[in-house]
Amino acid sequence: MTKNPISIGSILLDSGKIKASDEDRIIFLQKQKGIRFGDAAKALGLINDDDIQKALSSQFDFPFLAADEDCFSQKLVAAYRPFSSEVESLRVLREQLMLRWFIDDHKTLALVSPDRSEGRSHLAANLAIVFSQLGKRTLLIDADLRQPRQHQLFKLKGVYGLSDVLAGRADLTTITQIPIFRDLSILPAGTLPPNPGELISRGIKNCLQQLQIQFDVILIDTPSAEQGMDAHTVASNCGGALLVARQHHTRLNDLRLLKEILQAGGSQCLGVALVNY
Numbered sequence: 085m086t087k088n089p090i091s092i093g094s095i096l097l098d099s100g101k102i103k104a105s106d107e108d109r110i111i112f113l114q115k116q117k118g119i120r121f122g123d124a125a126k127a128l129g130l131i132n133d134d135d136i137q138k139a140l141s142s143q144f145d146f147p148f149l150a151a152d153e154d155c156f157s158q159k160l161v162a163a164y165r166p167f168s169s170e171v172e173s174l175r176v177l178r179e180q181l182m183l184r185w186f187i188d189d190h191k192t193l194a195l196v197s198p199d200r201s202e203g204r205s206h207l208a209a210n211l212a213i214v215f216s217q218l219g220k221r222t223l224l225i226d227a228d229l230r231q232p233r234q235h236q237l238f239k240l241k242g243v244y245g246l247s248d249v250l251a252g253r254a255d256l257t258t259i260t261q262i263p264i265f266r267d268l269s270i271l272p273a274g275t276l277p278p279n280p281g282e283l284i285s286r287g288i289k290n291c292l293q294q295l296q297i298q299f300d301v302i303l304i305d306t307p308s309a310e311q312g313m314d315a316h317t318v319a320s321n322c323g324g325a326l327l328v329a330r331q332h333h334t335r336l337n338d339l340r341l342l343k344e345i346l347q348a349g350g351s352q353c354l355g356v357a358l359v360n361y
Contacts, residue, residue, distance in 0.1 A: 092121050095139040101131050137167075146217060147264050155264065157237045159206055162213035163265075174214045177357060185324055185354055186220075192292050192302045193354075194227075194319040195326050196346065198338035200308045202330040203359035205233035208305040216268035220300040223259070225271045227288070227318050228307040229280035232273030238262065245274025250287035256294065269299070280307075284314045289321045309342050319351040327353060331360040 093110070096102045102110070102125055114124040122136040134150055141148055148166045149155055156163055162171050185193060195211075197204040205228070212224035226234035229247050234240075240260055248254035254274070262268045277283055295302055304322060306315035319325040325346050329339055343353050 090143060092136075092139050092143060095142050096122070096125065096131060096135065099139070101125075101135050101139075106130055147266075149264065156239055160209055160213065160237055162210040162217075166217070171210070171214065174210055178211065178214050178218065181326070181354065186301060190324060191296045191300065192304065192322040193324050193326060194304045194306055194315065194322045194351070195328055195357075196306050196309060196315045196319055196342065197328040197330075198309050198334060198342050200231070200310070202308070202328055202334055204308070204328040205237065205305050207328055207357055207359055208303050209234060209237045212268060212270075212301075212303050213265060215301045215303070216262075216265045219267060221267050221269075221298070222301045222303070223269045223271060223295060223299040225295075225302065225304045226273040227284065227304050227314065229273050229277055229283065229314070230307045230311055232276075234270060234305060235272040238270055238272075240270060240272050242272065243275070245272035246291075247274040247277045247280070247283055249274070249291060250283045251277065256291075281312050281314055281317075284317050288318055292321055309345075316345060316349050316351075319346050320349040322351065324352045324354055327356045329356050329358050331358055 093107060097104065097107070106125070110121060110124045110128060110130070113127060114121050117124065122131070122139060125131045126133070126136065138150060149163045151164060158164060161168060162174055165171060181193065195204050195208045208224060212222050216222040224234060225246060226232045227246060242258065242260060244254040244258040249256060249258060258271065258274070260270045260272070262270060292302065304318055306318050309315050327339060327342060339356060346353055
């Protein structure tokens with residue numbers, strides 16, 4: 085991670101957290117006490133710990149959102165609470181996937197779960213954020229053309245998405261780049277079609293081949309396996325799948341069966357991510 089040469093003082097000034105008239109007394113206290121600029125500003129009651137963390141995130145190119153910034157759903161903990169134990173677990177998962185999958189020139193990974201309400205979409209969204217924070221050109225695709233969630237989690241306003249691309253009604257310029265996370269892009273589900281299974285089956289392979297040229301990591305949120313063959317088709321074209329299970333909810337036999345079906349279709353199951361929400 086490369087350090088940004090912009091000073092904490094400049095960042096706090098540009099963001100309106102301190103005024104130009106505050107700088108002299110902050111610097112005086114900084115020198116008098118031998119403390120950092122941010123700590124001096126905090127001691128004077130001008131800023132708080134959250135302000136310092138935000139400034140440091142800008143200085144070290146590690147973007148995240150303050151709790152009062154209503155850009156996304158608060159369920160995107162990687163965006164709002166990047167220093168929490170929950171997000172640290174996401175980073176551990178990210179590193180395991182980097183070592184076991186993405187290091188071998190693989191770029192696409194499907195997230196698959198046996199049933200609905202198992203946390204798959206939330207995991208996919210948060211995992212995409214932590215990959216982008218690593219500096220990887222990351223694309224999150226919502227391939228759930230039945231009950232999509234990513235446009236809600238990221239509060240996207242666009243109409244077109246994956247279904248429209250697969251149907252030839254739109255092109256890949258419908259991908260949305262997320263401004264605060266410059267390495268994160270989203271391809272939402274788009275128009276809900278009457279034939280989601282057929283659209284996925286006939287078009288996802290070519291779509292993924294095109295996208296692999298532009299991105300380092302492509303994570304694909306899929307419908308639950310009990311809703312049809314869409315998830316199996318996506319996983320087969322990705323070559324790899326991460327199974328998602330919800331603690332005290334997902335049945336072990338359902339996971340075993342899903343793993344067997346995915347492997348029979350040529351997809352490598354990298355493991356199970358157990359979520360609790």
